[in-house]
Amino acid sequence: MMRTRNGTLVLLLLLLLPLLLHCGSRDERPSIVLVTLDTTRADFLGCYGDSLAETPVIDAFARGGIRYDRAFCHAPLTVPSHATMLTGRYPRSTGVMRNSDTIPESGPHVAEILAGAGYETAAFTSVKILSERAGFGRGFATFDMPESTRARPGEETVAAALAWLDARDEKTPCLLWVHLFDPHFPYRGTDGLAHYDRAASYDGPLRQGSWNEIERAAETGWSESDHERLLTLYRSMIAYSDHWIGALFEGLRSAGTWENADVYFVTDHGEAFGEGTYLEHANAIHPAVTRIGLIRKPPGRSGAAGRRAAGDEAAGAVVSAIQGGIDLAPTMLRACGIEPPSAMEGRTLYASTAEAPADRAIVIEEPPLPESAALRIADRNALFFPRPNGATATPARTSGEKLAVARGDNFFVFDGMGGETLLSLADAAHRADSVTGLRDDPGEAPGDMIPYRKSLLDWRKAHPLPDAAGNDDLDPETRRLLESLGYL
Numbered sequence: 001m002m003r004t005r006n007g008t009l010v011l012l013l014l015l016l017l018p019l020l021l022h023c024g025s026r027d028e029r030p031s032i033v034l035v036t037l038d039t040t041r042a043d044f045l046g047c048y049g050d051s052l053a054e055t056p057v058i059d060a061f062a063r064g065g066i067r068y069d070r071a072f073c074h075a076p077l078t079v080p081s082h083a084t085m086l087t088g089r090y091p092r093s094t095g096v097m098r099n100s101d102t103i104p105e106s107g108p109h110v111a112e113i114l115a116g117a118g119y120e121t122a123a124f125t126s127v128k129i130l131s132e133r134a135g136f137g138r139g140f141a142t143f144d145m146p147e148s149t150r151a152r153p154g155e156e157t158v159a160a161a162l163a164w165l166d167a168r169d170e171k172t173p174c175l176l177w178v179h180l181f182d183p184h185f186p187y188r189g190t191d192g193l194a195h196y197d198r199a200a201s202y203d204g205p206l207r208q209g210s211w212n213e214i215e216r217a218a219e220t221g222w223s224e225s226d227h228e229r230l231l232t233l234y235r236s237m238i239a240y241s242d243h244w245i246g247a248l249f250e251g252l253r254s255a256g257t258w259e260n261a262d263v264y265f266v267t268d269h270g271e272a273f274g275e276g277t278y279l280e281h282a283n284a285i286h287p288a289v290t291r292i293g294l295i296r297k298p299p300g301r302s303g304a305a306g307r308r309a310a311g312d313e314a315a316g317a318v319v320s321a322i323q324g325g326i327d328l329a330p331t332m333l334r335a336c337g338i339e340p341p342s343a344m345e346g347r348t349l350y351a352s353t354a355e356a357p358a359d360r361a362i363v364i365e366e367p368p369l370p371e372s373a374a375l376r377i378a379d380r381n382a383l384f385f386p387r388p389n390g391a392t393a394t395p396a397r398t399s400g401e402k403l404a405v406a407r408g409d410n411f412f413v414f415d416g417m418g419g420e421t422l423l424s425l426a427d428a429a430h431r432a433d434s435v436t437g438l439r440d441d442p443g444e445a446p447g448d449m450i451p452y453r454k455s456l457l458d459w460r461k462a463h464p465l466p467d468a469a470g471n472d473d474l475d476p477e478t479r480r481l482l483e484s485l486g487y488l
């Protein structure tokens with residue numbers, strides 16, 4: 001009886017130890033800050049080479065941190081991409097493959113692990129599909145999201161996060177996740193253009209880039225200037241987001257959290273404007289849509305506006321090894337001195353290209369779509385074809401399982417209809433397709449595709465497709481929400 005009591009006491013003391021140790025004194029473990037920006041193509045950020053971008057905050061952050069040049073999401077959709085970042089597991093492994101799926105209650109989750117280790121945890125999201133109901137509240141003591149089905153502007157989300165930062169005791173390390181949605185279609189040009197100086201004169205129908213406006217423009221013939229206007233609206237929303245990310249970073253500095261924090265800027269997927277016959281991001285497996293911006297400032301570095309501080313040997317480093325959103329959770333845990341659970345499938349982000357094995361492969365997946373949804377997306381995309389430059393293209397019409405693997409200098413796509421494509425990642429623009437082979441019969445693929453196909457087939461064997469529910473059994477509220485975002 002006594003032994004049991006003593007055992008209970010020891011257990012209690014062990015559980016309370018982190019609290020007792022940190023009571024009154026500063027806990028030196030790093031805070032983790034995760035900023036996720038929706039729908040932002042890496043190559044539309046200044047630090048990734050876009051000369052038309054106005055992203056001074058993100059560019060300065062890259063100059064003071066480590067920029068990952070070949071990072072990929074694991075599904076070109078908001079919910080699966082974020083679920084992978086937080087769990088360190090592939091969409092198939094968690095079952096979160098669609099925007100209507102929910103993160104399961106079991107399995108590793110970075111917020112839950114850090115909360116258990118005494119971290120203060122808070123999440124601020126800008127769209128309701130990233131909700132507690134969808135399992136995103138796991139491990140977060142504070143979870144703040146928009147009340148309505150309308151996405152909230154970055155300004156409001158950042159204000160909520162700053163109010164939380166102001167009220168907290170910075171002696172306790174935190175996990176803070178802030179998600180901004182603004183670069184998502186439609187582009188709400190009125191908000192973004194105030195932050196983007198390059199708005200060219202344009203007198204066509206595209207004010208905000210809504211589908212109604214696009215249909216109107218397509219009726220009279222989609223022109224080069226309409227296309228440019230759409231890109232301007234998109235860039236303007238990225239410029240708007242950059243401004244509010246700057247306000248968040250300033251808030252972290254004034255709260256004294258910045259210097260010792262492990263800060264990540266990451267985009268959840270990109271956006272297509274006709275590349276590979278795609279528009280937007282749903283049903284699109286292409287580098288334009290799956291290559292993401294990923295920048296990290298490890299703890300203990302100033303990461304200040306591009307200046308190299310003492311000890312900042314890696315400031316401004318560019319890592320070209322293949323990485324993925326799946327690597328975020330294990331990297332965060334190791335930064336806090338916690339060994340990631342073996343069920344996490346990612347690995348720690350490489351600090352340099354030399355460190356990475358040449359055969360590192362990242363898989364990107366898209367679940368089979370119901371035929372009707374595939375046709376609806378294809379019909380919408382067809383508004384843009386033939387392309388303004390006169391090139392012809394067939395809109396993608398596929399409801400099969402799509403997979404891609406990014407490895408070395410290439411991006412290999414299995415398109416769900418038996419077709420295979422090898423795209424070059426060495427093409428600096430990443431906007432022009434660089435097709436080196438396309439065969440209907442996989443048996444006839446050129447020799448250089450074989451290692452890529454083999455790694456995809458091996459991965460598929462280890463990751464069988466779960467019996468995921470379709471969109472037929474959605475509750476009315478989720479259905480309305482997904483419809484309002486253009487996913488149904």
Ligand SMILES: [Zn+2]
Nearest residue numbers: 038039078268
């Ligand atoms: Zn998204």
